[in-house]
Amino acid sequence: MTTGPAKRVVVLDYGSGNIRSAQRAVARQGVEVTVTSDFDAALEADGLFVPGVGAYAACMQGLRAVRGDRIIGRRLAGGRPVLGVCVGMQILFERGIEHGVETDGCAEWPGAVERIEAPVVPHMGWNVLDLPEGSRMFAGLPTDTRFYFVHSYAVQQWHLGDTGPLPPPKVAWCRYGERPFVAAVENGALWATQFHPEKSGDAGAALLANWVSTL
Amino acid sequence: MSLAVRVIPCLDVDAGRVVKGVNFENLRDAGDPVELAAAYDAAGADELTFLDITASSGDRETTYEIVRRTAEQVFIPLTVGGGVRTVEDVDLLLRAGADKVGVNTAAIARPELISEIAHRFGSQVLVLSVDARRCRSSDPARPVRTESGFEVTTHGGRRSTGIDAIGWARRAAQLGAGEVLLNSMDADGTKDGYDLELIRAVRAEVPIPVIASGGAGKLADFAPAVSAGADAVLAASVFHFGDLSIGEVKHSLREAGYPVR
Numbered sequence: 418m419t420t421g422p423a424k425r426v427v428v429l430d431y432g433s434g435n436i437r438s439a440q441r442a443v444a445r446q447g448v449e450v451t452v453t454s455d456f457d458a459a460l461e462a463d464g465l466f467v468p469g470v471g472a473y474a475a476c477m478q479g480l481r482a483v484r485g486d487r488i489i490g491r492r493l494a495g496g497r498p499v500l501g502v503c504v505g506m507q508i509l510f511e512r513g514i515e516h517g518v519e520t521d522g523c524a525e526w527p528g529a530v531e532r533i534e535a536p537v538v539p540h541m542g543w544n545v546l547d548l549p550e551g552s553r554m555f556a557g558l559p560t561d562t563r564f565y566f567v568h569s570y571a572v573q574q575w576h577l578g579d580t581g582p583l584p585p586p587k588v589a590w591c592r593y594g595e596r597p598f599v600a601a602v603e604n605g606a607l608w609a610t611q612f613h614p615e616k617s618g619d620a621g622a623a624l625l626a627n628w629v630s631t632l
Numbered sequence: 633m634s635l636a637v638r639v640i641p642c643l644d645v646d647a648g649r650v651v652k653g654v655n656f657e658n659l660r661d662a663g664d665p666v667e668l669a670a671a672y673d674a675a676g677a678d679e680l681t682f683l684d685i686t687a688s689s690g691d692r693e694t695t696y697e698i699v700r701r702t703a704e705q706v707f708i709p710l711t712v713g714g715g716v717r718t719v720e721d722v723d724l725l726l727r728a729g730a731d732k733v734g735v736n737t738a739a740i741a742r743p744e745l746i747s748e749i750a751h752r753f754g755s756q757v758l759v760l761s762v763d764a765r766r767c768r769s770s771d772p773a774r775p776v777r778t779e780s781g782f783e784v785t786t787h788g789g790r791r792s793t794g795i796d797a798i799g800w801a802r803r804a805a806q807l808g809a810g811e812v813l814l815n816s817m818d819a820d821g822t823k824d825g826y827d828l829e830l831i832r833a834v835r836a837e838v839p840i841p842v843i844a845s846g847g848a849g850k851l852a853d854f855a856p857a858v859s860a861g862a863d864a865v866l867a868a869s870v871f872h873f874g875d876l877s878i879g880e881v882k883h884s885l886r887e888a889g890y891p892v893r
Contacts, residue, residue, distance in 0.1 A: 471754030
């Protein structure tokens with residue numbers, strides 16, 4: 418077995434919050450991790466990790482301020498891996514709706530991010546998923562694996578149907594409240610999870626290892 | 633219901649060491665918080681909570697260093713509370729590696745702090761810690777009455793505020809708190825079980841997750857707290873001194889029909 422130089426991952430830094438965990442969780446998969454908002458570094462890295470917590474509108478504002486939407490778009494045009502987590506997944510959709518106010522997202526996927534309808538919100542804690550067949554993201558993980566969620570908004574309808582000659586995206590769902598929501602998407606170079614792999618213990622580590630193996 | 637009931641060990645930290653005393657007095661040293669956090673992670677804890685009990689007077693940098701070291705080794709959610717007074721305190725804790733921050737006394741003094749934190753970082757980082765106690769009429773000179781019969785206390789239960797504990801939790805949720813850490817000052821340290829009446833009262837009024845705290849002493853104490861409406865159960869001394877393990881608690885919850893990780 419040969420080992421080349423370590424793969425390089427950028428954790429995109431576009432606001433406040435805990436990104437130390439993301440940095441450490443990815444780094445322990447044997448890659449070199451840089452936390453930065455530098456355009457060229459984020460474009461050139463082998464993998465881009467897009468975190469995100471808090472309000473959709475504030476995240477999009479922060480993301481645009483570092484031209485994160487362009488970074489994501491240009492990486493995907495070249496088939497370069499991107500992993501969005503939590504609000505970092507939500508901003509990949511067309512729009513977010515908070516308190517009746519719509520905010521445009523990156524529109525890599527159609528669909529809207531809307532508030533979860535449930536007796537207790539946020540959806541907070543470890544939940545199971547309905548996993549897609551033949552997923553690379555969840556390869557090697559038992560079907561009853563739990564991941565850590567903390568969010569009040571989610572994508573509750575998946576609109577991307579016909580993908581032409583490209584393989585269809587693999588979507589994992591989670592059941593909480595009135596409607597199931599999109600828990601993870603694997604779509605070519607673009608992967609995303611509503612849950613936090615960097616906070617999901619061994620299960621999260623296995624998922625991140627699966628992602629790193631694609632870089 | 634497939635969302636797992638969370639089992640959360642709480643580490644009371646004083647000057648960088650873990651302590652826990654009955655009713656927050658008579659403190660006893662029980663180890664290094666970072667080591668203990670890693671041990672709890674390995675034992676199956678769903679989250680960890682650090683309560684910095686010397687925060688108001690102590691050196692904050694010690695706490696940040698412990699949070700940093702913990703976040704480097706432990707990949708489950710970490711909540712840090714104690715002495716959090718400003719948005720800047722929250723920012724520093726999140727940057728050190730905390731996922732959630734507990735706010736207590738400072739929010740009682742200035743409830744806008746809740747909306748300020750929620751606006752800047754999102755509700756999901758904000759745990760409102762409520763030290764609730766049944767109103768006592770033992771001091772006839774200063775009788776305290778609230779609508780629910782529970783009041784908010786400060787200083788580890790030693791000071792009365794006269795604020796209705798249920799009303800406070802409800803208001804905090806409206807202001808943007810993402811979760812309530814509900815600590816019964818009557819039950820804390822007794823090991824006689826959680827205050828189920830308090831949990832029921834908060835559950836009925838508050839649409840955010842509720843963590844039951846105070847009173848856990850034996851395995852049979854946990855399932856009733858969930859039945860009363862708790863989304864998570866927190867305990868300290870029973871775990872630190874090895875009376876119960878995380879695994880045993882989860883087994884007891886599973887036996888009672890609740891999903892656990």
